Amino acid sequence: MTSQLTAYIDSARVGWFLRESSGGIRFVYDDDWRASAGRLELTLSMPKSRRQHDGEAPANFLWNLLPDNEAVLERWGARFGVSPRNPMSLLSHVGMDTAGAVQLSESDATDLPGEGALEAISDEDLAAHIRQLRKDPSDWLLPGHSQGAFSLAGAQSKFTLARIDGAWAVPTGRSASTHIFKPGIQGLEFGDLNEHLTMSAAAAAGLDVAESRILRVGGEHAIVVERYDRVTDQSGSVSRVHQEDLAQALGVHPALKYQAEGGPGVHGVMNAILGSRGRDSAKSASAFVDAVLFNWIALGTDAHAKNYSLIHDPRRGPRLAPLYDVTSALPYPAFNNRNARFAMSFDRRYKDFEIELRHVVRECARAGLGPDDVIDRLRSLIARVPDAFSSAKAESELDGDEAAFAGRLVNAAESRVNRLRREIRRWRGDDLDG
Ligand SMILES: Nc1ncnc2c1ncn2[C@@H]1O[C@H](COP(=O)(O)OP(=O)(O)O)[C@@H](O)[C@H]1O
Numbered sequence: 279m280t281s282q283l284t285a286y287i288d289s290a291r292v293g294w295f296l297r298e299s300s301g302g303i304r305f306v307y308d309d310d311w312r313a314s315a316g317r318l319e320l321t322l323s324m325p326k327s328r329r330q331h332d333g334e335a336p337a338n339f340l341w342n343l344l345p346d347n348e349a350v351l352e353r354w355g356a357r358f359g360v361s362p363r364n365p366m367s368l369l370s371h372v373g374m375d376t377a378g379a380v381q382l383s384e385s386d387a388t389d390l391p392g393e394g395a396l397e398a399i400s401d402e403d404l405a406a407h408i409r410q411l412r413k414d415p416s417d418w419l420l421p422g423h424s425q426g427a428f429s430l431a432g433a434q435s436k437f438t439l440a441r442i443d444g445a446w447a448v449p450t451g452r453s454a455s456t457h458i459f460k461p462g463i464q465g466l467e468f469g470d471l472n473e474h475l476t477m478s479a480a481a482a483a484g485l486d487v488a489e490s491r492i493l494r495v496g497g498e499h500a501i502v503v504e505r506y507d508r509v510t511d512q513s514g515s516v517s518r519v520h521q522e523d524l525a526q527a528l529g530v531h532p533a534l535k536y537q538a539e540g541g542p543g544v545h546g547v548m549n550a551i552l553g554s555r556g557r558d559s560a561k562s563a564s565a566f567v568d569a570v571l572f573n574w575i576a577l578g579t580d581a582h583a584k585n586y587s588l589i590h591d592p593r594r595g596p597r598l599a600p601l602y603d604v605t606s607a608l609p610y611p612a613f614n615n616r617n618a619r620f621a622m623s624f625d626r627r628y629k630d631f632e633i634e635l636r637h638v639v640r641e642c643a644r645a646g647l648g649p650d651d652v653i654d655r656l657r658s659l660i661a662r663v664p665d666a667f668s669s670a671k672a673e674s675e676l677d678g679d680e681a682a683f684a685g686r687l688v689n690a691a692e693s694r695v696n697r698l699r700r701e702i703r704r705w706r707g708d709d710l711d712g
């Protein structure tokens with residue numbers, strides 16, 4: 279059992295996760311790092327102003343770096359011969375490439391030791407892994423590259439690679455991946471295409487969104503998302519940018535990522551952003567509200583605490599990261615009639631069919647926005663959303679079933695916008711009283 283795991287950022291030792299005899303996990307900062315890190319925080323849930331952190335925050339921080347998918351955890355436990363219930367043991371095998379800049383190692387050196395490498399991967403092997411994930415959605419790690427293990431949150435099948443000199447490679451050891459691949463969810467038609475189109479539409483509507491595209495290789499397809507927590511310089515060397523998701527920032531276990539399960543809602547996230555006192559907090563808060571409103575308009579139901587992140591800037595403090603994992607339930611009639619439920623509530627309502635404009639306005643009021651501001655933002659998003667979906671479709675150059683699916687998404691977005699437009703036209707301030 280792993281009893282100590284050292285956290286590094288940018289090769290510098292940040293501190294130690296320590297297993298206590300009680301079974302709990304403690305985190306202790308390295309004093310040198312506390313003194314030199316500027317405004318950089320490992321996580322808002324364990325501010326470096328305190329040297330030692332006990333309670334749930336250390337374990338929850340680690341759990342949030344791991345998949346929220348039991349089958350994957352079980353599989354990794356079996357593959358590495360460790361308990362799938364022990365986040366330190368799991369991360370001693372997959373903690374060298376995670377979300378953000380943190381790297382976890384059983385070493386205790388002041389500077390992160392060890393090598394990294396990039397192993398070329400052929401198109402055939404890439405296609406074979408995508409195919410394998412469709413057959414066996416928990417088989418995330420590429421075969422034959424045990425040093426290339428990564429960890430990312432989420433339940434969907436995924437893997438990571440690095441893009442170097444126009445070719446794909448498996449990063450091993452301390453090397454960083456630059457892209458996330460997701461073939462889509464079993465049972466959700468065109469899931470990868472939906473995510474790409476919805477993210478592209480959000481970007482076209484003016485939101486800050488991670489870049490994505492649909493990769494087609496060897497008869498397979500997957501959404502490939504560019505990692506904004508990686509920066510490649512002109513010489514081709516990749517560095518990591520630190521980020522954490524909102525479950526980490528609030529010290530919440532991933533099982534509680536949905537508000538209905540006890541996770542944060544719109545005002546909880548808003549408080550975390552404003553409370554972080556980053557120099558760009560006001561801008562981040564505004565971007566977050568636009569994301570919430572976009573998701574309401576586009577029926578992006580899965581925007582829970584782990585689908586928003588904060589980037590930690592050493593000088594400016596935390597700011598909202600670009601959006602990722604944005605998908606629309608609009609093209610799935612079976613979902614979007616009476617079954618669509620949002621991850622965060624609007625005035626205590628989760629079900630789409632129960633949510634009216636006044637509930638959205640009230641929820642935003644709790645997060646500090648006046649009704650006129652909300653209506654203005656909605657008007658401006660609604661004016662852009664239909665064209666944003668159409669241009670996302672046009673730029674994707676689709677044919678056949680894919681074009682038909684994208685057409686369904688565009689049409690559904692247009693009808694929803696027309697309905698919301700009528701609601702806004704009828705809006706009067708006194709609607710809030712009802
Ligand atoms: N473009 C990106 N850049 C950096 N990190 C990302 C990006 N997209 C996703 N992530 C990280 O990877 C995790 C899993 O990705 P996500 O797309 O949310 O998967 P899932 O659909 O399984 O929830 C996210 O919770 C986030 O921490």
Ligand SMILES: [Mg+2]
Pocket residue numbers: 431432433584585603
């Ligand atoms: Mg996600």
